[in-house]
Amino acid sequence: MSPPTPVWPRLRDSRWTAVLASSLLIAAFARGGWAWPLGFVMLLPWLRALDAERGWRGSLLSAWALSVGYTAAVFAWLGGGIGAYTQIGAPAGLALLLLAAPLFQPQILVFALVRHLIGRRLGPLPGGLAACLAWLSAEWLLPRLLDDTLGYGLHPATLLRQAADLGGASGLTLALLLGNEALSAALRRHGHAGGWRAAVLPLAGAAALPALLAAYGALALARLPAPDSGPLLRLGLVQSNIADYERLRREQGAGAVVREVLDLHYAMSHDAVERQRADAVLWAETVYPTTFGRPKSEAGAEFDREILSVVEAAGRPFVFGTYERDAQGREYNSAAFVAPGRGLLGHYRKTRPFPLTEHVPAWLDGPRLRALLPWAGNWQPGDGARVFPLLLADGREVPVLPLICLDALDAGLAIDGARLGARAILTLSNDAWFSSSAQGPALHQAAAAFRSIETRLPQFRVTSTGYSGLIDASGEIHAATRWGERALAVGALPVGEPPPTLMRRWGDWVGPLASALLALLLLGLLIRALQRRVVAEAPVSARAATLPVDLALLPGPARWAAAALRVGARAGLLWMIWAILFGEGPVQSNTLAQLRSFVALFLVPEAAAWCLLRAYAARLELDAAAGLLRFTRGGRQLSLPLAQLAGVRPWRLPLPGAGASLRLSDGHDWRYGLACADPWALAQALRAVGGPSAPATPAQGLALYLRSRPSPSPGGLGRPWVKYLVFPFLLALPAFRLHQHIAYGSGLGEYYSFGLAAYLKGFSLWWAAWAMAVALSAAALRLLVELALLGGALLRPGRLAPLRTWAERLALAALYLGLPGWLLLRALS
Missing domain, CATH: 1.10.1760 (Arp2/3 complex 21 kDa subunit ARPC3)
Known part of the structure; x- marks a missing residue:
């Protein structure tokens, strides 16, 4: 067994x-x-x-x-x-x-x-x-x-x-x-x-x-600076522990609930100001459960006046959670800033309302959804980070960044506020709906503390039921209250200039970098799969080639220098596209800044790469009598015995462009690389004059894709001088004329006002701006085309040649029709 x-x-x-x-x-x-x-x-x-x-x-x-x-x-x-x-x-x-x-x-x-x-x-x-x-x-x-x-x-x-x-x-x-x-x-x-x-x-x-x-x-x-160094801000945080507003409304009525909430907050705020000498008072999210500043009723207006009178009597600024209603009737979960002698300074609107409870996106909203989710609110999201001044009794103005509840989980909001000059974060929350457990509020407070670490800004955090407290620049929590208790937390934190952090400089960069690296890795896997896949369908037909051939004869350092310049130029183009579409700052909206970036990031390295390739330009010819391959460059000749040539190996990595290495009979590569439009055609031409066997016409995915790449000298609308000079000129003419009418009142307004030189300079800038726009648009379309063809080489390799033809045509159509169409729409609007 x-x-x-x-x-x-x-x-x-x-x-x-x-x-x-x-x-x-x-x-x-x-x-x-x-x-x-x-x-x-x-x-x-x-x-x-x-x-x-x-x-x-x-x-x-x-x-x-x-x-x-x-x-x-x-x-x-x-x-x-x-x-x-x-x-x-x-x-x-x-x-x-x-x-x-x-x-x-x-x-x-x-x-x-x-x-x-x-x-x-x-x-x-x-x-x-x-x-x-x-x-x-x-x-x-x-x-x-x-x-x-x-x-x-x-x-x-x-x-x-x-x-x-x-x-x-x-x-x-x-x-x-x-x-x-x-x-x-x-x-x-x-x-x-x-x-x-x-x-x-x-x-x-x-x-x-x-x-x-x-x-x-x-x-x-x-x-980090010492806790008691520099100017201090002393705040009183009122944690009322009043939770279930809806139940209280049903039992007491809306007016009685507001009365009870306000009276309690008045008493605790009086204690914070008179006995504990707080510089300002902070109440929790939605503690005043109606609109402040735009009352809905006379009773609401009376409550508003009462709060203003309490602030005047206290002589301290108050920040409290309430609702805001704009002129169109839309409501926001907000924080009101009220100062003695100044009244209501403004509202911060909560940027991240809780989905399907506080806010429903317009595309999802409707009667059916409201029937399924009767509790869903109608609050609208705010416009992002804002910095408000706390006007203190001693004459100081401390710029502060308010955050409400879910806002404290968004590192980008805290970073934006720090960049706007905030010296402290005020966090208001209502965690009462987590009443079944203290774990939710504890996790919420821990997450909020990271906003102070990332920005090195002190934080004053108040909630209705806990946890409230002061969070210093290291993330340590002081004067902390317990969950589910009525408490007044008063404490001071330094609000001087915060030390710089990488998060403030770069933003929340880890996720985007991880996504980019993962995309590169997956792209590498795709290329590897293309290299390994052998197709049975007919390959792309070879281009005819005979000697002599024009090429660039590149020593190793020159090749990789040109490759680095070209990679940098294209990376600069892609970065500019990203910055203009999704970024912030001058590159997104300032034309002169865009032109400077375009010149520095693309034109300069691309021109340097072109000059480097031109410096090594050569002509390959055959000396049949001597059995030599002769490379002529700038009046100088370099010879290679044809008998020493054992093979031609196209570059797997097409940098700085397509090309090939010559394998010698001793098993080593020749010290010069040959940059040319079609390395397979070059190999066949050498074979035709007695050289080694040419490599097989590509039948693998990546080689097939590389072989299908368009000629560097396209015809028709693809010609560089047509695409990047004539076309931008034609676009700049109506755009510049429209600008003249808007800015100067006539098509020649700048000429009449400032002379011919200013007029021509203005037009040149418009022409250059449109040339840059064409180049960026063409780069974006090129990226889409090449990604599509990489996939096509894997899925339908036998159809790669016609797919390339149609993709190139569609890209040209999108460029030559899209930009004029966009210009027309802008003119009509």
Whole structure:
């Protein structure tokens, strides 16, 4: 009788056991305190289970299971809140949340799929690194309800969290993911390579991550100013612990509830000002539950006057949560700034209203949705970060950045406010709907603290039911209140010039960089697949070529210098397209700044590359009598015996353009590379005069794609002088004339006002601007064409030649019709 199979191996290899183990570790990590080191091991059981999966379906199933476990471990309180808010009950709310877990945490599914895809093709190490990039990319690109990230769990680690001023909370998430992957690699090597020696390197990497973060944290804390240095701002934070407004309205009536709320806040604010000498008073989000400044009734107007009189009597500025109504009747969740002697200074409108509760997008709104979601509000989103002055009694004006609830999860808002000159952050929140658990408010406060670390701005945070407190530039919380208590928190923080941070300079850069690197990696995989795919269909026909041939004879340094210049020029074009379409600052809106950037980033490196190639231009001829290949350049000749030529190898990387290397009979490449339009045709021409066998006409994906690239001297509308000189000139004529009429009253207005030189200079700038616009548009279209043809080379390689023809025609049509059409629409509007 055979012995029973041990239970432990089955449990160890089970994806469900692994998911359960990781979910329990995640739950402990999310509760903070002493458990923060678990963040570096919490995914390890699940990663080991992923390593054992054989196909993408198993990986996806395991990721789905972890998304459910992760949601239950960290956000069960949100399910209870949803159930209470929608009145369907906490169990039903939690069930709904778990059902939507893959949508709530999509980065887990993306991580697992990319890890499987890349790991199968490139190995486990690249697969793990790519998966970490995919996690961050998904968090940045995909819409998610709470914008949560693993890095928030490191808030209890004082030293480690300081690195958020470099890469934000997302940077800490990357460190956690890499730490887990390093431990997984160590266990994998120990099992497969035999012993712990093979695991030393990944174990060292896993240990180095928290050590490096801690070392940086110590340095960062040493650079921060002392807590009592510089000018101080002392604020009183009123936490009333009045929660269920709807129940109170039903029991007491709307007017009585407002009366009770205001009287309590008046009393606590009086204590803050008179006894504790606060410079200003801060009330929570929507604490005044009607419009302020545009009352809806006479009773509302009376309440408004009463608040203004209280502020006058206190002699201190007040900031409180309320509603705002604009002239069109649209309402906003807002923060009102009221100063003694000045009255209402203005409103900050909440930029990130909670979806499907506070706000419904116009494209989704309608009677059917309102019937399904009767609780959905009609608040509109605000316009982004704004900085307001706190006018203090001692004559100081402290610029502050207000944030409301979900705004505090948006690093971009805090960074924008810091760039606008804010010296402190005022955060107002109403976490009362998380009344079933204190975990939600605790996580919200920890996430808000990262906005202070990223910008090094002090933060005063008030909520209706907790947690409230003062958050200094290191993320430490002072004068903290407890959850579910009525409390007045008063404290002071320095509000001097904050030290610079990388996050303030670069913005929230980790997600975009991870997305770009992942896109490059996937593009590399596509190119690799194209290289390996051999097609059975007819290849692109060879272009005829005979000697002599014009080419560029490039030594190695010259080739790579020209390649670097061309790559830089095209990267500059793509950056300008991105900056104009999606960026901010002068490059987006200032034509002169655009022209300067275009010249510096594209024209200068492209012209340098062209000059370098021209400097090495040569003509290849055959000396049949001597059996020599002669390269003539600038009156000088260089010879190569035809008998020494063993082969012609087209460049796999077409930089600075298409070309080939000559393989000699000794097995080495000749020291010069040949840059030419069609290296396959060149090889056939050499074969025709007695050279080595020409390489096969390309039948592989990437070579086929490269061979199909258009001629560098296109005809018709594709000619460079037509595209970049004549066409912009024709566009500039009506645009410049329209500008003259608008700015000077007639088509020759600038000529009559300032003379011919100014008139011609003005037209030249318009011509140059349109030439730049044509170049940028052509670059964007070229990128689309080449990406489409890369896919075509993989899917329909036999149709690549006609596909190239039609794609080029469509791109020219889009260019020559699109820009005039856009100009016409602008003129008509």
